[in-house]
Amino acid sequence: MSFLALTGQILRKDFRIEVRSREGVNTLLFFSTLLVFLFRFAIGSTETQVREAAPGLLWLAFILTGLWGMARTFQVERENDCLEFLRLAPGDLGGLYLGKLIVGCCLMWATELAILAMFGLFFHLDMWPVIGSLIPVLILGTVGFVAIGTLFAAITANLKAREVMLPLLLFPLMVPILLAASRLTDLGLAGDSLWAEAHWLRLLIGFDVVFVVLGYLTFPFVMED
Amino acid sequence: MDRLARILGVGAGVLLAIGLWMGLVQAPPDAVQGDVQRIMYIHVPSILTAYLAFTVVLVASIAYLLRGSRGWDRLAHASAEVGVVFTGITLATGSIWGKPTWGVWWTWDARLTGTAVLFLIYVGYLMLRSVVDDRDRAGRYAAVVGILGFFDIIFTHMAVKWFRTLHQASTLEKGAIDPALYLPLMVNLGAFVTLYIYFLLRRVRLGTLEEAVEAEVLGG
């Protein structure tokens, strides 16, 4: 079985679980609603404060919900003792990584769109006119985040201290994404072209390529036992 | 190995003493910054040594994943620990240098921030090692983090540079430094690198001992 076949199987399995239980999307949505509420209370009430803080807060919300989403991708497998069987899957385990990467990205994108809508609603930001320039940022930023997040979630899934270790390992590596994506989001919200600061775009693309490749190459060593 | 370490230890001590004298006494004060600039003689060598240490972590991690020999893993672990010590020194001396130069102990300057991230990544690396009981597994997990962390730092440095920078240009960039300050810097760099190799050998030895004890207890 080629590695893409394994990727396809994982995709089918995880999407079926999600469609039947809706556990991931539901909890992520509820969690992100709470976050947006808390953010709004925390930053004060004037519209300029809100507008200035919005890009950073948006990405903070994505990363915090994403942290939970990442932890979940491998916890479901561990709880049902499925990791042992996944490990024995025929073919290249990198395919398993790609499958989990795609599942994670889709889950994140869905949540991110919902968070955007809530930001628009609660922060009085008109998202419709700028959505076209925000979507590329969401796509690029999320791939890099999930590329590392999936790998580290697989590492920490087996640890006793996994709740602490995952953010401890993951957050420092997210600094480039957080800086690049919130800067680009700021441009997007202001209605400017993302190409005005193309170096940030190039950084995000480079980050995504490097870490997806590294994740694909190192994932089999994480699963080995 | 023990004898080599001892020789290196003595050598590092001698070089450090010479470097200390050159940096504090022999070198002239900086034309712009005055005497405070003498902090550079430990600040710059310690960050360069830390980069060397983390490059060794990268190479040893890749070698461990490909070959699976315990020696590479012990080398990676040792180098990461020593690298964290040198990164800590860089942060502390940088912060102290920042106070008289910029007026604050901490600023969100690009290099300072980048170095702080570097520190956090490898502290995480060491913590991960400490929470995994099985040595081979800890080695594999840590190797993955060591490899990703190294590449991430390259991106972090780019990102924080565009984010904001106050820091003077890199000391070793051409023309940035007077020859009278260059020699003391090089001597100190030599001292720090020797010290690094000395620490590395000792730390690897410690790792070997730990594994030998484990083997005795389990095998005996």
Added chain:
Amino acid sequence: MGPWGYIGLAYGIAAVALGGYRCSLGVRLRRWRARLDRAAAGRAEDVP
């Protein structure tokens, strides 16, 4: 604090960190050597 105060502080912290790490390595090495000796001695006793 004058320039030499900052210099003293920086060099002092570096010296404490490096010296401290050296001591920590020394202590740990000694402890594990002793453990190894004990483990080896224990095994020698077990085997008649």
